[in-house]
Amino acid sequence: MNTPVRTARARTSRLRRISGTASVHAVLLGYTLIAVFPVFLVMMNSFKDRRGIFGEPLSLPHAGTFSLEGYATVLSEGSFATYFGNSLIVTVASLFLILFLGAAAAHALAEYRFRFNALLKIYMIVGIMVPIRLGTVAILKLMVDLNLVNTLLALILVYTAQGLPVAVFILTEFMRTLSRDIKDCARIDGLSEYRIFLEVVLPLIRPVLATVAVFSMIPIWNDLWFPLILASSDATKTVTLGVQQFIGQFTVNWGAVLAALSIAILPVLGLYALFSRQLIAGITSGAVKG
Amino acid sequence: MTQTATDSAAPAALRRRRKRAGRLHIVVFLAPAVLIYTIFSVYPLAESLRLSLYDGLEDGSAVWIGLGNYATLLFDPDWARQFWNAFSNNLVLFFVHMVVQNPLGLLLAALLSLAPRFGGAYRTLIFVPTLLSVVIVGFIWELILSPLWGVAETLLGAVGLAGLYQPWLGLESSALVTVSLISVWQYVGIPMMLIYAALIAIPDELIDAARVDGLSGFAIFWKVKLPLILPTLGIVAILTYIGNFTASFDLIYSIQGALGAPNFSTDVMGTLLFRTFFGQQLQLGDVHMGATVASMLFFIILVGVTIYLALVQRRLQRYEM
Amino acid sequence: MKRLLMTTAAYAALSLAAAGAVAQTLTIESWRSEDQAIWDEVLLPAFEAKHPDINVEFKPTAPTEYNAALNARLDGGTAGDLIVCRPFDGSLVLYQKGHLAEITDLAGLENFPSVAKAAWSTDDGAETFCVPMASVIHGFIYNREAFEELGLKEPQTVEEFFAVLDAIKEDGSYTPLAMGTADQWESATMGYTNIGPNYWKGEEGRLGLIEGTAKFTDPEFVKPLEVLARWSDYMGRGYQAQSYSDSQNLFTLGRAAIYPAGSWEITGFNKQAFFEMGAFPPPVEAAGDTCYISDHTDIGIGMNAATEHPEAARTFLEWVASPEFAELYTNALPGFFSLSNATFEVKDPLAREFLSWREQCESTIRVAHQILSRGEPNTWNNLWTVGANVINGVMTPEEAARTLQDGLAKWYAPQKD
Structure with a gap:
């Protein structure tokens, strides 16, 4: 059976497979380096003194250049733990509202036929098209009237309003593709419309929810504008605002600036590492398959 | 009128029961989202856009001038020059994202969907820049590309290309493309994740069937997988279009400033809008012209989204069937 | 504390x-x-x-x-x-x-x-x-140790200023001028309104613009742009992408000899620089001319x-x-x-050095700040852009002056033709 030709062919195909795998890894590894290198560069240089940062930006810190002075400045000048807590509360709460309320609205729009359905859908996604920052003054006046200035709730409400259009847009698109049979079966089983949404639909759209979550999270976490306008007090400051103000205060002190950047990056990475498993589990659960 | 799309097929018992349930649940599902969105987004935005129909007087009051501000924006030489310059810069930005970011995202997603070893690690790490604030991204890339720090130059030198180094962010010819590529670096994770999610949702049976038909891996990708993920690619394209007009502001503002340096070569609708609306140094904010720029931005995005909904999405849906 | x-x-x-x-x-x-x-x-x-x-x-x-x-x-x-x-x-x-x-x-x-x-x-x-x-007062801060090392003196006139720059450039151990054009505003602030008052005679020229008796296209307003255009030869490589903080770092790390400055830098520089610094006012055209400073x-x-x-x-x-x-x-x-x-x-x-110039020189404020930046296009914004353009060599001083004048004439009645 093992004619020489066959073995040769098997070998070439194995070789091809190996070289294929190698090139897959080469591309992925190459791009991963591009993605991570700048972040690594900042962290590495945050452990050097000012001359080390400028003189040898690409070398690891060594005895001559190692310095924790930047971190000392950051820790003595800014309360980054509070800022981080604020960012976390705002982001998580807004995300929850965007996903839950967005999914409920998308479900209603995709599932039921009622008057003005199409119009309402357009209404809900129009908000994608105008940067919400333009409504700043009206939003601020509203928050003053509601007595919400310098509270995290003000930020949560604005971010929820800002995130809903994209969430509704993506979620209705996907919900339309859900099979109706499952829902109708549930109806025959006597489940209420609410339970159908909570127990049938939500689990089915989990992967999309995870995607929407990642999407919505980024502009919220990174926003500079609304924290500045609505909640710039020390007690409600977010990490992004804290870092930005810190950079303003220590423009020339790059050791401190790099340390502040590193401190701001690390928790996000940790959080993402934590979320990432959930996210991928969501995506790969394959609920949409079939 | 309250009925589900499947009425015709639903058994009579089910129909009766639904009638009894009424339509309260629809209100319950919709009300919270619609309320928050209306109060904290639509109302403030409408307030602002309304201002575009007025002109401010010195004492702070306003007078209705119809479309006068739009005429100024489009036909006054100074305004029109800024407007069209910003608009065309946005188109360049969009173009770079469409030819670099999205194909790159597709490539990475396709490779990741082959489930290589360490796939999870690659995926996680490539997504890292997306999580960073523009404050951080701007600062990092200014440092790397800085002529003073010399990181870019040293790195190019390591592969014998030091001669290629230019102060890219400072040259009119290259600043816009450089900023676009920084944005690609930051956001490529988004199309990658969306496409990856779509790719792994393709039923295995379909791919097995194609394999039985003797298609190579490459052919399976082009002929089976790609058509199936077209709706996702459509969503990616329209999100890129919208983000290009709205989200691009922060990065450009943080790296190149409110005037889109050098010589307005990186000025986009977002920066034009910001300095018009809020002012810049001695330039006083003009809410009325600012609102006009904002409304134009709104119309431009509306046109794009309409085209997408009318043409692309309809065709894609036919594909799916 | x-x-x-x-x-x-x-x-x-x-x-x-x-x-x-x-x-x-x-x-x-x-x-x-x-x-x-x-x-x-x-x-x-x-x-x-x-x-x-x-x-x-x-x-x-x-x-x-x-x-x-x-x-x-x-x-x-x-x-x-x-x-x-x-x-x-x-x-x-x-x-x-x-x-x-x-x-x-x-x-x-x-x-x-x-x-x-x-x-x-x-x-x-x-x-x-x-x-x-x-x-804040404008002028130039310099690295005194570098000047001593190269045997240089504080320049009094424009030609002495360029002679000093040439000497530093020839020696090669320092970047002569620590300034970049990436952020644009330095070209207007530390450039044009720093050296300009000596040409337009401070308040005389500034009020002339406001009253409509002088124009940006007049020689006294074009000349400083011409001088500015010559600066680029002495700025660091890649100055087009050099930001404000880059320039501050370049100077305080001792790698540049002269920093076109505003006096507000003193506090930060005292903390960061490890060498002795000196300062001189913007040089005049001919020795003995009345000097004018931007005391803004x-x-x-x-x-x-x-x-x-x-x-x-x-x-x-x-x-x-x-x-x-x-x-x-x-x-x-x-x-x-x-x-x-x-x-x-x-x-x-x-x-104290900066402050002493108030005694020797006539004071004025930045040229675009009073009244002249009240309309659109904004003169001060224009100055940022054209100032950087002139240094970057993408615009001639005459074109730059024309842009400034046309922009002003568009909305400012006393300047309308």
């Missing part, structure tokens, strides 16, 4: 108990985030020691966001009680809109010359709305018309107008020169 704070706090608590009053808290809006420590540790404790019933907090916003954020907060009614004022139209508009309170009769304002108050008064000078805090009224402070504590805010402003604040501020922040008539000793040698 901590002890000082604690004594202050204890003192405050005691007097509170005695007076039975409730402490009022005032917040200051400012764009000077670099000054946080000085306000917290020097200025505010000094005020609170005298007025234990008033607690003041300094809450700066980054300069790039200051105007936008302040306007939004004023419109929304959440702005601080005390507002640090940009000069001229930036604050005039706030006053006209009713956001800043009138303080014309504030005790202590008589300590300031009318030229200082002009930056924060209505065009006719009748109503004043901010207390002048400080001006840069920063003032007013009160929010909507403050809930108008009495306390006025008390604070009166303190800012006092000789005590003038001395404290000028010495805490060398490079920001009080505009008060009060006499006191300036301790920092570099700051």
Whole structure:
């Protein structure tokens, strides 16, 4: 059976497979380096003194250049733990509202036929098209009237309003593709419309929810504008605002600036590492398959 | 009128029961989202856009001038020059994202969907820049590309290309493309994740069937997988279009400033809008012209989204069937 | 420091108990985030020691966001009680809109010359709305050790200036000029309005533009652009992408010889530079010419018309107008020169050097700031862009001057043809 030709062919195909795998890894590894290198560069240089940062930006810190002075400045000048807590509360709460309320609205729009359905859908996604920052003054006046200035709730409400259009847009698109049979079966089983949404639909759209979550999270976490306008007090400051103000205060002190950047990056990475498993589990659960 | 799309097929018992349930649940599902969105987004935005129909007087009051501000924006030489310059810069930005970011995202997603070893690690790490604030991204890339720090130059030198180094962010010819590529670096994770999610949702049976038909891996990708993920690619394209007009502001503002340096070569609708609306140094904010720029931005995005909904999405849906 | 704070706090608590009053808290809006420590540790404790019933907090916003954020907060009614004022139209508009309170009769304002108050008064000078805090003076800071090493002297004339630059360039160990064009504003601020007054004779040229008797296309306004165009040969490689903080670092790390400066750099440079620094005023065309310096009224402070504590805010402003604040501020922040008539000793040698030019030279303010940047296109924005363009060599000085003049003529009646 093992004619020489066959073995040769098997070998070439194995070789091809190996070289294929190698090139897959080469591309992925190459791009991963591009993605991570700048972040690594900042962290590495945050452990050097000012001359080390400028003189040898690409070398690891060594005895001559190692310095924790930047971190000392950051820790003595800014309360980054509070800022981080604020960012976390705002982001998580807004995300929850965007996903839950967005999914409920998308479900209603995709599932039921009622008057003005199409119009309402357009209404809900129009908000994608105008940067919400333009409504700043009206939003601020509203928050003053509601007595919400310098509270995290003000930020949560604005971010929820800002995130809903994209969430509704993506979620209705996907919900339309859900099979109706499952829902109708549930109806025959006597489940209420609410339970159908909570127990049938939500689990089915989990992967999309995870995607929407990642999407919505980024502009919220990174926003500079609304924290500045609505909640710039020390007690409600977010990490992004804290870092930005810190950079303003220590423009020339790059050791401190790099340390502040590193401190701001690390928790996000940790959080993402934590979320990432959930996210991928969501995506790969394959609920949409079939 | 309250009925589900499947009425015709639903058994009579089910129909009766639904009638009894009424339509309260629809209100319950919709009300919270619609309320928050209306109060904290639509109302403030409408307030602002309304201002575009007025002109401010010195004492702070306003007078209705119809479309006068739009005429100024489009036909006054100074305004029109800024407007069209910003608009065309946005188109360049969009173009770079469409030819670099999205194909790159597709490539990475396709490779990741082959489930290589360490796939999870690659995926996680490539997504890292997306999580960073523009404050951080701007600062990092200014440092790397800085002529003073010399990181870019040293790195190019390591592969014998030091001669290629230019102060890219400072040259009119290259600043816009450089900023676009920084944005690609930051956001490529988004199309990658969306496409990856779509790719792994393709039923295995379909791919097995194609394999039985003797298609190579490459052919399976082009002929089976790609058509199936077209709706996702459509969503990616329209999100890129919208983000290009709205989200691009922060990065450009943080790296190149409110005037889109050098010589307005990186000025986009977002920066034009910001300095018009809020002012810049001695330039006083003009809410009325600012609102006009904002409304134009709104119309431009509306046109794009309409085209997408009318043409692309309809065709894609036919594909799916 | 901590002890000082604690004594202050204890003192405050005691007097509170005695007076039975409730402490009022005032917040200051400012764009000077670099000054946080000085306000917290020097200025505010000094005020609170005298007025234990008033607690003041300094809450700066980054300069790039200051105007936008302040306007939004004023419109929304959440702005601080005390507002640090940009000069001229930036604050005039706030006053006209009713956001800043009138303080014309504030005790202590008589300590300031009318030229200082002009930056924060209505065009006719009748109503004043901010207390002048400080001006900044332009010139050049240099690395004294580098000059000694190369045997160079402070240049007096333009040609000497370029001879010095040539010598530094030839030697090669220092970048002659630490400036870049990436952020654009340095070209206008440290470039054009720094060296320009010597050509347009300070106030004479500036008022000529306002009255319509001079134009940006006149030789005295084109020449400084021509000189600026020559700077690029002496700036660092890749200066087109060199940012403001890059330039600061380049100089304070001892890698550049001359830094086109505003005096506000002194505080930071004293901390960062490890070498001795000197300063010289913008060189004149021919030896013996009258010299002109840009002594720019840069920063003032007013009160929010909507403050809930108008009495306390006025008390604070009166303190800012006092000789005590003038001395404290000028010495805490060398490079920001009080505009008060009060006499006191300036301790920092570099700051003293800048200040001494007021004796030898005629003072003027930045050319585009009063009235000329009131319309669209904005003259000051135009100056940023064309200034950088001229240095980058993408625009000739004549084209740049034409852009400035056309922009101004478009909306400013006295300049319309």
